[in-house]
Structure formats: C-alpha cells, structure tokens
Amino acid sequence: MQNAIEKRIELQAPVSRVWQALTDYREFGEWFRVKLEAPFVPGQVSRGFMTYPGYEHVKWEAVIEKMEPERLFSFTWAHPKSFDKEHYSPDYSGAPTTLVEFRLEKTATGTLLLLTESGFDSIPGDFRAEAFRRNDGGWTEQMKNIESHVAQKP
Amino acid sequence: MSHKSHKPTTARGQSHAPVFAAMGDKTRLLLVAKLCSGQPYSISQLAAGFRLTRQAITKHLRVLERARIVHSVHAGRETRYEFDPKPIAEMKRYLEFVSAQWDGALARLKLFVEG
Numbered sequence: 669m670q671n672a673i674e675k676r677i678e679l680q681a682p683v684s685r686v687w688q689a690l691t692d693y694r695e696f697g698e699w700f701r702v703k704l705e706a707p708f709v710p711g712q713v714s715r716g717f718m719t720y721p722g723y724e725h726v727k728w729e730a731v732i733e734k735m736e737p738e739r740l741f742s743f744t745w746a747h748p749k750s751f752d753k754e755h756y757s758p759d760y761s762g763a764p765t766t767l768v769e770f771r772l773e774k775t776a777t778g779t780l781l782l783l784t785e786s787g788f789d790s791i792p793g794d795f796r797a798e799a800f801r802r803n804d805g806g807w808t809e810q811m812k813n814i815e816s817h818v819a820q821k822p
Numbered sequence: 823m824s825h826k827s828h829k830p831t832t833a834r835g836q837s838h839a840p841v842f843a844a845m846g847d848k849t850r851l852l853l854v855a856k857l858c859s860g861q862p863y864s865i866s867q868l869a870a871g872f873r874l875t876r877q878a879i880t881k882h883l884r885v886l887e888r889a890r891i892v893h894s895v896h897a898g899r900e901t902r903y904e905f906d907p908k909p910i911a912e913m914k915r916y917l918e919f920v921s922a923q924w925d926g927a928l929a930r931l932k933l934f935v936e937g
Contacts, residue, residue, distance in 0.1 A: 671846075673917060673920055675925070675928060679931070679935055680936050681936055685935050686931075689934055689935045690931075695934070698934060699933075699934040701927075701930070781931075788842060788913070788917060789842030789846075
C-alpha cells in the first residue's frame with residue numbers, strides 16, 4: 669500500500685511565476701484558500717485560517733522546511749482529527765504530521781510541478797476515520813438526492 | 823459469538839498501530855493475502871506456507887492485530903485469526919480524501935498562474 673500522494677501537473681507559466689505563487693504567503697493563500705499571518709521562513713511555523721467555504725474554522729499550521737529557489741518548497745503540516753465543526757479541535761499538539769513537497773522543473777512550455785505528500789503512516793486509525801466524517805455525511809446526502817431524483821424520473 | 827481480543831484503547835487512540843507500518847513487511851502482506859479470503863485461520867494453518875516458526879508467525883500476527891487488520895477469535899483451546907478490512911479501507915478513503923483536496927488546490931493554482 670502506498671504511503672504517499674503524488675501529483676504532477678504541467679503549468680503554462682514560467683518557473684519564476686510558479687515559484688512566487690507557491691512561496692509568497694499571500695499568493696499561496698489565494699489559490700490554497702488560506703489566510704496566512706506572515707511570510708514563509710524555513711524552520712519557522714506558518715499560521716493562519718482556512719478560507720475554503722465551510723472550513724473557515726480550520727486552523728492552518730505548518731513548519732516550513734525547505735525553500736530552494738525555483739526548485740523545491742516543502743513543509744510539514746498537522747492533520748487535525750476532524751474537520752467537522754462539531755468535532756474539530758484547534759489544538760494540534762500531538763496531531764500527526766505529513767511532509768508536503770513541491771518540486772519545480774522547467775519544460776519547453778512552462779513548468780512541471782511535482783507534488784508529494786508523504787508520512788501517512790503516522791496517522792492513527794481514529795484520525796483517519798473521523799477526519800472526513802463531514803464529507804461522508806455530504807455523500808450520504810448526495811446519494812439520497814440522486815435516489816430521489818431517479819425515483820421521480822423512472 | 824466470537825470473542826475478540828482487542829487491546830484496550832489508551833490515550834487518544836494512539837494504540838492504533840499504524841496500518842502502513844503493519845503492511846510494510848512481506849511476510850505480513852502474505853499473511854493478510856491469505857486471511858483476506860474471509861475465513862479464520864489457525865496459526866498452524868497460516869504457518870504452513872512459510873519457512874517460519876509458529877513464534878515468528880505469532881509475532882507478525884500481533885503487529886497486524888495492533889493495527890486492527892486482524893483479530894483473534896478463540897474457539898475452545900484454539901486461537902484463530904480473522905481479517906478485518908476496516909482499517910485498510912479507512913486508510914484508502916483517507917488518502918483519497920487528501921488526494922481530492924490536492925486535485926482541487928492544484929487546479930486553482932493552475933488557473934492562478936496561467937490566468
């Protein structure tokens with residue numbers, strides 16, 4: 669079983685542009701949907717709150733690891749036990765963390781971005797089960813909607 | 823009714839031994855592959871296909887048990903082991919959840935830098 673998430677995406681923009689979007693804390697916040705307090709500094713904790721609709725109560729907390737200009741940006745971040753408002757706790761001490769790495773490579777048309785998130789083996793079972801209880805409810809709702817929709821139009 | 827010998831949960835579920843760590847071993851993967859069929863196996867039955875002692879098999883089963891991938895069932899004097907798909911399914915679902923979040927974030931990043 670795989671212990672990491674890997675993504676690769678081609679971006680039609682120069683490496684310098686992508687680097688800025690990743691490492692300028694305000695720009696990062698715009699696409700990631702998080703309001704951060706201060707610029708990223710390797711070795712320091714980055715703090716803020718999510719701006720993703722429905723997740724505004726979720727605290728962002730990451731330790732910036734590496735910032736190798738236009739090559740590698742990485743941080744470790746905490747996985748809260750639950751994102752669900754009712755069960756969410758803003759205390760991340762003791763919360764399991766994973767390592768997120770963005771690697772950039774120049775291509776003929778722009779930039780290849782490689783994302784890796786690793787270290788999921790540190791996340792205990794009950795965290796995994798609870799983290800998206802909310803999501804689960806959402807899907808149950810969705811399935812009901814589809815069911816009633818289909819029932820109405822046989 | 824079967825008697826499950828789960829260890830009591832200690833502080834904040836930390837007794838859930840990591841599923842990945844449990845699965846990161848060839849012998850344990852083979853044991854799980856065997857147990858996946860759904861029927862309970864005794865230690866001797868499990869040891870049959872391996873060049874390992876019962877003690878070694880028992881040790882591996884304990885690791886799987888702590889990760890709750892298997893649980894023991896006592897039938898009289900005999901202990902049998904049964905597979906529990908839940909922790910692996912949870913792990914998979916969690917990875918899919920995080921993976922989907924990244925798909926969303928990277929799609930937004932693409933729009934952001936290309937726009």
